Amino acid sequence: MPHxxxxxxxxxxxxxxxxxxxxxxxxxxxTKPWIIAALISWGIxxxxxxxxxxxxxxxxxxxxxxxxxxxxxxxxxTLAVFAPFAxxxxxxxxxxxxxxxALCMVGAVIFIMRSKPAEPTDSSLLNGDVGGSGRxxxxxxxxxxxxxxxHRDQRTE
Numbered sequence: 001m002p003h004x005x006x007x008x009x010x011x012x013x014x015x016x017x018x019x020x021x022x023x024x025x026x027x028x029x030x031t032k033p034w035i036i037a038a039l040i041s042w043g044i045x046x047x048x049x050x051x052x053x054x055x056x057x058x059x060x061x062x063x064x065x066x067x068x069x070x071x072x073x074x075x076x077x078t079l080a081v082f083a084p085f086a087x088x089x090x091x092x093x094x095x096x097x098x099x100x101x102a103l104c105m106v107g108a109v110i111f112i113m114r115s116k117p118a119e120p121t122d123s124s125l126l127n128g129d130v131g132g133s134g135r136x137x138x139x140x141x142x143x144x145x146x147x148x149x150x151h152r153d154q155r156t157e
Contacts, residue, residue, distance in 0.1 A: 003063035010055030011074055015081040017048035023082075027090055072112045076105055 021044035025037035059065040065073070079102055086092035 003058055004065070007055050007059035007063050007065070007070075008073065008077070010051050010058070011077045012081065014048045014051035014055060015074075015077050016085075017044055017051065018078070019081050019085045021045040021048060023085070023090065068112050072105075072108050076109055079105060 021041040024044070025032075025041055029037040029040060056070055059070050059073070060067070083094060083098070083102075087094060
């Protein structure tokens, strides 16, 4: 089975748990104290994470999806899972605004899936991270801050 398909299937399953954890208590536990609803939702969310974390790892490490592609895929799946949940479980009536929002998200998918991962810029030195290593080089950071400050001063003159 292709890694992208595995990622999508795991994200769909993860989203079913997430949707029930986030919204199911509004119907099924609405008379219980909020702390009970929170604890039950937290227990449901554990299963979401047990599926979501491997989905994102497989998607990133084996399917080659960048984090922006993973995020927008997650959002589309969330909408696809939420719509039937809202209609059938919560008895919510969808309207044209929901369709419009869905179409905007489809547009986001088209744009993000065409894009290449963003390359780091010189401004990434502002945080002092040397080559993405996670190490902070204070001299490089201070130089970058000084250079950025000088460029700002020149633009305002």
